[in-house]
Amino acid sequence: MAHALSEFHLYYVKGRVFEWTFALSMFFAGAECLVWDNVISFGAFHWMLQVTSQKWIGSLLFFIGWIRISALMFNGQLLFGRRFGWGVRGVCAALSATIWAQFAFALIQGFALNGVPSIGLPFWTMFTLAELLIAYQVGAEWKK
Amino acid sequence: MKMLGPWPVLQFIFGLAILGGGIFMIIKGTQKGGEPKITPQVEDQRDRWRAYEHLRNIEENSFKMVALMQQLLEEQRRLEDQLKALAAAIWNRGV
Numbered sequence: 001m002a003h004a005l006s007e008f009h010l011y012y013v014k015g016r017v018f019e020w021t022f023a024l025s026m027f028f029a030g031a032e033c034l035v036w037d038n039v040i041s042f043g044a045f046h047w048m049l050q051v052t053s054q055k056w057i058g059s060l061l062f063f064i065g066w067i068r069i070s071a072l073m074f075n076g077q078l079l080f081g082r083r084f085g086w087g088v089r090g091v092c093a094a095l096s097a098t099i100w101a102q103f104a105f106a107l108i109q110g111f112a113l114n115g116v117p118s119i120g121l122p123f124w125t126m127f128t129l130a131e132l133l134i135a136y137q138v139g140a141e142w143k144k
Numbered sequence: 145m146k147m148l149g150p151w152p153v154l155q156f157i158f159g160l161a162i163l164g165g166g167i168f169m170i171i172k173g174t175q176k177g178g179e180p181k182i183t184p185q186v187e188d189q190r191d192r193w194r195a196y197e198h199l200r201n202i203e204e205n206s207f208k209m210v211a212l213m214q215q216l217l218e219e220q221r222r223l224e225d226q227l228k229a230l231a232a233a234i235w236n237r238g239v
Contacts, residue, residue: 090166090173093166093170094165094166094167094170097163097165097166101158101159102155105159131166135167136170139169139173140173141173142173142174
């Protein structure tokens, strides 16, 4: 059992912990938005609701999270004789960076209007930067 | 047009900039990762050392095996000579 878990970790998880973290977070955040109401209406995030509804935001998070998890599970397998996993993961990282940036910008707007920064601002900012770094690392894997 | 917060244009541009940055990073990564670099890990080096030790062991043992087989052959020849001598002695006694 321990050996099987070690093999699993080595094959699927090693070197991709951040990607798994963001993919699963996005997936479950999307599920949360789809199941419960008024999840995003707290604090500065309500400005996101002026663009689109919570259901659409939840669907977007859920869908991108699902695609990303699938790409991580593919892990180098061939489709039509080519590896697409790296491309899907890269595009998902870029899209995720855009989404995290929207959360961060909503908090920046709150900071600008209230004069007090939200505690979540550094987190969302670092999430955005981490996703950009992941996009770079995934691009570097394309020939492997 | 619905207000995207206090600065709608800036928010839209910010989102596009981050998306463009992500695409740019992917492209930079593909340029950097042209040749897959195989860096020997500690475990790989350890395995290689162990493999060379096994090969050295096999090489030493193979020389020993040859020497032992030559010795065995010598002993068999001696045994054959002694059996011939015994057979001749039994034959001569009978005659």
